[in-house]
Each structure stands twice: as C-alpha cells, then as structure tokens.
Amino acid sequence: MEDIDTIGKKWGDLDIDILVKIFQSFDIFELTSGIAQVCSTWRLACCDPLLWKTLDLTMLRSNFIKIPLEPYVYVDGRSDKTLTRVLKIALNLSRGNILTLILHFNLYINDDQLTYTAERCPRLKRLVMPAWNRIKKTGICKAIRVWEDLESLTMPSIANPPYLMEEISKNCKKFSELKIMGPCDILFASTLTAFLPNLKVLSLRCSMLLKDALIIILDGLQHLEVLNISHCLLIEVPPPPAPKKVFKELDESILRRASRLRQFLTCNDDSCMACQRTRNDEGLLRWYRYGELFWKADEVRSLAL
Template sequence: MDNTGEDAAAAARWGDMDADCLVEIFRRLPLDDVAAAAPLVCRSWRAAAGDASLWRELDLRGGGSATGTRFMPWSPLAAAFAARYGVRRFSFAGYLRLCVARAGGSAVEIALPPLLGAPELDLVSLRCPALRRVSLPALPAADDARLPDVVARWHSLEHLELEYRPASFPATAARLGASCPRFSGLKMAGAIREQDAAAMATSLPRLKHLCLDGCYLPKQVLLAVIHGGPELEALSAKLCVGFDEGDEDVAREAAMIARFEVGGSRLVDKFDQRDADGQDDDTSSYVDVM
C-alpha cells in the first residue's frame, strides 16, 4: 500500500503548525537537534528553530564528558553537520558562533566546555551582555588574568560557576562586586586561600549562595568565609579537605546560615592520614591539592 500521499499530508500539517507552537515543541528538544536537524525540514521549521528564545539557555559543555568530546571532529554532532550542511571542519568555535548569533544578544545562561580558547571567551563576553548565569572551565594562565575584565561586561550576572579557583579570583571578585549589582551566587572548586576568603568578604558582601564542594578548604579559611558572608543563606562545603565535618567550632559559627552542608569533609585525605599516623613521610598529596 502506498502511503506517500498520507506522509506528504502529515508533513504539510506539521509545516502549517503555528510558529509559536513549533517553538514550544522545539524548546523540549536538545539544543543540538534544534541546531542541526530542525532547520532542514521546511521553511517554517527553519524559522521556528531560529527563534531567539530557544537560544537563551546555552549548555555547551561536553554532554557530561570531562574532555568535551561532544565537539570533537568525530562526534555525532560533527557528523550531523557534515551530512546535513556539508561542514567539513566542524569545531566548537563555529558551533558557538552559531549559537551566539541565533541568541541575538538575548542569552541569559551559558555553560562552556573545557579547552576554551581566548577568541571564544571574548565572543561570549562581547556578544552575550545579558547573561545572568555563567559556568566556566579551568582557564589557561593568560585567560585567567583577563577574567576580571570579562566578568565586568556581564552587568546582569547573578551566578558564576568556576570549575577551578582562578589565580585572579581576588581581582575577579572586586570586578563582580563593582559591576554586577545582582550577583549573589558563586560555585568554585580548587584550593581556597585566605586571600580568596578576604576577597569574598570585601567585594561580595551580598553573596547569598556559595558552593565550595570538593575544595581544599582549611578550617581557618572556612571560618573567614563564614564571618565574611553576613547575608549567606546557603553554604555547601561537602567532601572538602581541611576541616572535619563534625567540627564544633565550625558548626557554631555557621549556626545563622539556613542551609549549611559539610557532609564528607575531613581534616586530611586518606593519603595524608598516613603521615598523621607516622606511617609515611611523603607529603606530595599536600603539594598536589595546592
């Protein structure tokens, strides 16, 4: 039985669907499908896929992969662009330019993958002025030094997630405090220093939500963070090294914080404990964590 006519009629009905309805449907699709597949179905789908509202929240991380394989030349996304658009040299830089162009300056959230280059960071900082939430990977030293100037362009920024504590954090915090009046949320990994705690107290006194899970966080630094955050409503320091989760001093000082979570945190890690027991004089684990 020939169903060609019925299939054509069904396609026509989908193509005739109201643009707002198509946009709502596309909103439930993965961003990669909206970028690579939907625009090729018909003109109405192409128009709907270009609606700026679909590109306001850009999660461009590697699909859960720490190495960002989603954007490698051999990835399924690269294959889709090669097959459908004839793109021979797929790259994250090109995909980012596509996303930013379709957002048209309206993007409010972006999460960027590892191995981010300076041109891509500049593109986001200049072409996405309305960002409210930003997630950044660990940056090379040169880009780390430029981070204060980058964040200062996002005047609407409310939340910043840093995969690793940047060396420029004190300067970055100062620019956040001066340029982003609604900034209230920070998530950061790595080794937290006394100067970082001081920067939070001095430059980010309105900080309400702070996540330092998995950090190297000595007790005195944690106490400085607590004392320097008078408006903190939520502080998570789970699975940290540098203080014990049952420390009574820490619990007492943090009593005014509505949500305070320190589960799994310990004074030393399992390798350092051998030093404490006198079983091993190797202190390399302290060097590694710093």
C-alpha cells in the same frame, strides 16, 4: 518530487508554537545542524527565546592533552573549530536571549571564543565554567564587564583571585551566588570578603578548605545565607615542622559562627562516596575520574545542574 514538496510544505505550515515545542527536545548539535535553513517558518521557530534561555554545551568536550607548562592543556585545532562553529550558529539564533551558559569541565574555551560569546549574550545571569586554563585575565575581565546582570558563577579556584572578584564587584551589582570547584585558601577567602561582601550563596563542596579560611568567610560574609562545605577536606596548617591537621568534626567555634546561616551544609562521613573521593584526591578533586553526575551535583539546588 511533488510528494517531497508536499511534505515540505506541510512541515512549513506547522504552527510556530508546535515547532518550538518540538525543537525544545533537541540538543545543541541538532539545533545547530542547519534546521533553521529549511524555511522561514523553521528559522522563526529556531530563534524563539524559549529555546535559548539556557545554552548547555556540556555535550561538547575538547580533544586535549595535558602539558607541563601554562595553560597546562593543548587543545586539538578541530575541537576549537567545532566549538567556534556551534557558538556562532547558536549565538546567532539566540538573538541575545541566553540567560544561562553551561560548559563542560573538559571544554577549554579560549579568549576569542569567550569574548565573542559575551558580546552576543549580554543578558547572561548564570555562568558555569569549571575550567578556564586558556582564559587570560584580560579575556575574563572583558567578559565580566559585559555581563552586568550576572548573578551566579561556577568556576575553578585560581591562583590570583582578587582581579576577578574586583571586576565582579564593580560590574555585577546583582551577583549573589558562587561555586568554587577547587581549594579555598586564605587568599581566596579574604578576597571574597573584601570584594563580594553581599554574597548570599557559596558552595565549596569536595574541596580542600583551610579552617582559617572558613572562619574568614563566616566572619566576613555577613549577608551569607547558604554555605555548602559538604565532602570538604577541612585542614589546619600549623607552622613547620608540625604536620597539617585534618578535622573529622567541626569544632564549636565554627558551629557558633555558622548558626546564623539559613543553611549550613556539611558532610564528613567515612561511608560517603563523595567524602572518600575528596580524601583520596587530597582535596584536589580529579573530576574526570568520576563521571557526569558527580561534577554537576550540588547540595544547593540553585547550583546543581
């Protein structure tokens, strides 16, 4: 027993900076496993802001099944309990210092969990939440109102985008980067130009993109500096009965409009694996098929994970 106590005292006597350096190598499960309970020195180290600039929850996934009705997923209760436990411990230790929050695309957070998170990391600058089947309008709007410092958002496409973009416009004056993991139609494009005219970086990679929507974006977002449409399925939908047209190359009208951008990232190559996947999935990419590196990737460095 004396040997164990001696070892414990030696660990407790370690300089906090050294402990923080060690804890920086820990994943979220290790950081929330109870190490903060060892002693007061360890708890101080566990609360160091260096550990909590980013809360990366990509190791967490919901145990779910697809269902035919909204929200189109049913999440096992144990998954929710695990997520809630991790959130409570992490957000308590972080003391409001989290600037970046990253969720896995198969982690289906609910309104209560999102609201709880927003209230405890009010300084958030970047949110990566590729799926929000279980998030209602009231939940995401309540969170956005807290996140006044939000600058960057990665999100799925949604059926009714105006309410969200309007909320961002009202509350997030520094907002400048958006990544949409899903189709971009005329409604989405028009919403962006109406509510986020100062957007500087936009990524639509691996999505179905209407040509008219692309023109609206290029004409309406006059402050846009970087646009990524790599691996997109660019289409035009004429009036019926004419079939939709898929573009193999960008025409002169698009290239002329895009010439003012600092970066215009494109790829439509038959030999490109990402382009092949977008075409095979008809612009509605099934991210779960392709592994971790694919959904985390982006040609825009500031949006890649």
